[in-house]
Amino acid sequence: MPKHFRSLQEFTKLELLGLIGRAIELKKEKKVGKIHQQLMGKTIGLIFEKPSTRTRVSFEAAMYGLGGQVIFLSGRDTQLARSEPLKDMSRVMSRYVDGMVVRTFGQEVVEELAAYATVPVINALTDLHHPCQVLSDIMTVIEKKGPIEPLRIAWVGDGNNMANSWIQAAGILGFELTLACPQGYEPDQEILTESRKRASKPITLIEDPVAAVHGADVINVDVWASMGKEDEQEERLRVFSRFQLNRELLAKAPTDCVVLHCLPAHRGEEITDEVLESAQCIAFDQAENKMHIHKAILESLIG
Numbered sequence: 001m002p003k004h005f006r007s008l009q010e011f012t013k014l015e016l017l018g019l020i021g022r023a024i025e026l027k028k029e030k031k032v033g034k035i036h037q038q039l040m041g042k043t044i045g046l047i048f049e050k051p052s053t054r055t056r057v058s059f060e061a062a063m064y065g066l067g068g069q070v071i072f073l074s075g076r077d078t079q080l081a082r083s084e085p086l087k088d089m090s091r092v093m094s095r096y097v098d099g100m101v102v103r104t105f106g107q108e109v110v111e112e113l114a115a116y117a118t119v120p121v122i123n124a125l126t127d128l129h130h131p132c133q134v135l136s137d138i139m140t141v142i143e144k145k146g147p148i149e150p151l152r153i154a155w156v157g158d159g160n161n162m163a164n165s166w167i168q169a170a171g172i173l174g175f176e177l178t179l180a181c182p183q184g185y186e187p188d189q190e191i192l193t194e195s196r197k198r199a200s201k202p203i204t205l206i207e208d209p210v211a212a213v214h215g216a217d218v219i220n221v222d223v224w225a226s227m228g229k230e231d232e233q234e235e236r237l238r239v240f241s242r243f244q245l246n247r248e249l250l251a252k253a254p255t256d257c258v259v260l261h262c263l264p265a266h267r268g269e270e271i272t273d274e275v276l277e278s279a280q281c282i283a284f285d286q287a288e289n290k291m292h293i294h295k296a297i298l299e300s301l302i303g
Contacts, residue, residue, distance in 0.1 A: 171195030
């Protein structure tokens with residue numbers, strides 16, 4: 001059976017740190033001009049029901065950077081638009097490509113594709129999980145702050161797919177995580193419960209963003225209305241207004257705290273332009289590291 005990348009929960013601490021370490025190594029080698037050809041002769045299919053800029057380009061650049069090839073399929077380009085059974089699509093695609101990278105709505109799509117695939121299936125985003133993104137975020141934190149275990153991470157805003165994957169990461173890697181989310185916008189309860197069982201440090205859910213950032217080494221924010229929730233935009237603007245990461249909230253954290261945002265940012269909503277452009281914000285390092293972590297994942301699963 002192939003090894004899939006559906007969520008962080010199916011990996012050990014050693015495996016996740018190994019992927020991050022390898023990504024850092026690949027990044028260093030690229031900067032000195034080393035040519036990578038580990039995936040020469042291999043092809044991945046990018047199956048994107050949700051549009052993307054960073055995730056698509058970083059996966060394509062990663063695969064090409066390892067000597068491989070990419071076939072991109074949007075939702076309208078596949079038989080999914082015509083209600084072809086996922087199990088049929090998965091078995092056919094497995095005969096054409098060496099791996100599938102899937103960006104979709106329901107986690108059940110990734111699960112069913114993986115159940116019938118004979119090649120690795122990689123979750124590039126669902127409404128429930130965003131594992132590749134969080135792994136690249138943690139890589140960025142390690143580059144800037146050192147080992148992740150002693151650090152205190154704060155999440156401020158919506159309990160969305162990013163929050164869910166951060167919760168799983170905290171349970172596996174053993175760092176302290178505090179999430180400040182408005183009532184009614186909490187992360188997935190089952191993921192929270194299971195991750196707390198595995199965790200060696202507290203995973204705390206509160207409603208006060210000031211308390212969350214107090215003593216934090218890292219503050220993480222994301223858009224208030226994720227893709228597919230645009231019809232809730234006006235209501236979310238009202239509910240989340242006190243969760244904005246602005247200069248006043250950032251001042252409640254230590255001066256050496258760093259700020260994460262997976263992008264795209266809605267400047268003036270979840271984060272102000274002043275904070276996003278500040279020296280403490282490492283969002284664009286995060287964006288670069290998506291490519292390097294994707295290389296490590298592709299090399300590990302397909303190489």
